[in-house]
Amino acid sequence: MKNNSPHNRKGTGRNEKKTFNKESFNKKNSIKSGDKKDNYTKKTFKSSPTFRKKSIQKKEEKEGTRLNKYIANSGVCSRREADLFIQNGVVKVNGNIITEFGYQVMPGDEVFFDGRYIRPEKNVYVLLNKPKGYISTTKDEKARKTVLDLVTNASPYRLYPVGRLDRQTTGVLLLTNDGNITKKLTHPSHEVKKIYHVTLDKKVSLTDFEKLIEGLHFEEGLAKVDKISYIEGCPKNEVGVEIHIGWNRIIRRMFSKLGYEVEKLDRVMFAGLTKKNLKRGYWRILTELEINNLKML
Incomplete structure (x- = not known):
């Protein structure tokens, strides 16, 4: 007697499909144990854990920071310079000297540069x-x-x-x-550009303008300004000076050498700021x- 209940119809359908795949289809295509199908199944099974392992490794790598970058981010030096310090054994991680360029610093690691604790x-x-x-x-x-x-x-x-x-x-x-x-x-x-507003004790002559541009000799070498001019709307004892050398008190020293006293010195621009x-x-x-x-x- 034919059973028309929904439950039995579903069960019969699954059984028929299963029988067709295992017996009819495999017999027709002469698939034997150990051939390509079995190999494919094995490869699929084996590759899955490997894929997960690589994913975990990549995640762990992302958590770490390359040692040279860690040092640079600590404000000690550039990455390129950090590589040289690492090579020379200046850097320790958790008490151990590290000379490996690609070393990964992990969260919680203690890094010392030349005996000083550093952090990014x-x-x-x-x-x-x-x-x-x-x-x-x-x-x-x-x-x-x-x-x-x-x-x-x-x-x-x-x-x-x-x-x-x-x-x-x-x-x-x-x-x-x-x-x-x-x-x-x-x-x-x-040669970073710097511009100063200089106020002197007396008017600056055009002859001294030329001397400042040509250069004056000091212990460090020849010091000269890049540009100098009177400031529009100001007395002639106030000048604008553009210079790139950064020797100690060099503007005061240059004007002093020419017989002037700097009363006020104001830097109005540095590196475009x-x-x-x-x-x-x-x-x-x-x-x-x-x-x-x-x-x-």
Whole structure:
């Protein structure tokens, strides 16, 4: 007697399909044990765990950071320089000297550079309009005020001034924890442009303009300005000076050698950065565009 219940119809359908695949189809195509079908099945089974293993390895690699990048992100030096330090055995991870370039630093690892504990920091770039009376160093033996006293709330990381402005010089000063940018902007080969507003005790003659452009001799070598001119709307004792050398107090020394005394010295531009809309003693974080421009210099 034919059973028309839905349950039995489903069961019969499955059984018939199973019988067809195993017996009719395999018999017709002469598939034997151990031939291509069995091999394909085995390969599929074996490849699955391997795939998962690779996925796990890739995930673990992503969690780590290459040692040279870790050092560079700590503000110590560039990646290329870090490779040299690693090669020379300067770097330790968890107490062990590491000389392998591709070594991965994992979360929780302790990294020491030349005996000093380091950790990656987010790069911060702060522009300060420096007032008089502040030293452009991280600390002063005489307990005088430093520019860091003005930017204490700018970053949770330790900042360093890029170059120096003497105590009485005002104007644009960049502070950052980016070692690469600091080295780039202070190295003479990059010839980073700086513009100063100089106020002197007397009118500057055109003859002295020429002497400053031709250059004056000092212990460090020949010092010369790139451009010099009177400032429109100001007395003739005020001049604008463009220069790229960064020797200590060089502008004051150059004018002093010609018989002038610098009464005021204000840096109005450094590496394309200006103090526009920034009051004296105030600071601001650089924009992404400004940061990119610095990296392209």
